[in-house]
Amino acid sequence: MMKLFKKNKEIRINPKYYLLIQDKWVKKMNTLTSDLSKQSLLIYLILFVIITGSISIYNIYRGLYCKDYKQTDIGIRINSEHLIVAKPSLNITVLPKIEFENISNFSLFIDSLKHTKEGKKIYDSITNCRPGLLDSIVFIKNYYKTNFKK
Template sequence: MKPWFKKRINTKGTNRYYELVKQWWAREMNRITSGLSREKLIAFLLVFTGFSSAISLSILYRGLVSGTSPVVSMERISVQVHLHERRIKRASKSFFISPREYKSITGARQYLDSLKGSAEGKKTYDSIILGRPGFLDSLFFIENYYKSNVKE
């Protein structure tokens, strides 16, 4: 059977310091209240619980009785776009690939795919991929862009 009230100290990071502060606070409160009689401790406990209950009930009452809640106004946040950002956006919208360029790109991709078939071709393919990282990704992106923007 596991002990339910076993004292556990977590030695990892901030939890360790939290446990140390908790133990320090318990020792201090024990030291402060050690001289009080049982009747005084019960009186303090009743005052504390009564005060806490009164605060909780007042919060609950205000929440139930208040008819309307204040309206929160929301305004649109506008961020100014700098001139150079506008130029970049316009330039990216006017990106155009001609059908001839698209055929040459697909031809290059087919050539690279055909290189994988032989041992000599595999060496050439690997040297191209190592020399130009991201080349295949660029070809794939351009092909998808062309397909999504041009209706064949």
């Protein structure tokens, strides 16, 4: 019973791994910037601060003062054809005789599959893949026989 209520365990990563990654990053950045002079490093730093600061100020201004934003709605589409359920009229048969005969023939075919070895495998696979199929066929036959007598 307790196996059902196991906690989702987090994967623990050794803190030394983070230090190793940090050390590799520092070494890589040092090799990239070792050829630059102090003046060029200072220019890159000032450029970085100006760009990131201006982006931040722009986002803050746009968030506070701009009212013309586009809000996208994610709607669920519902096909209206499936919402309208028409009541069957008493004069029109819901299931034509030809379709009923096809269903009856299919039912006979399914029943005949039980008698052979290979057919039994097919019958079992049909009942496993479509568990409600045989019940539906019986229901349709009974419905047709009670409402539309041959």
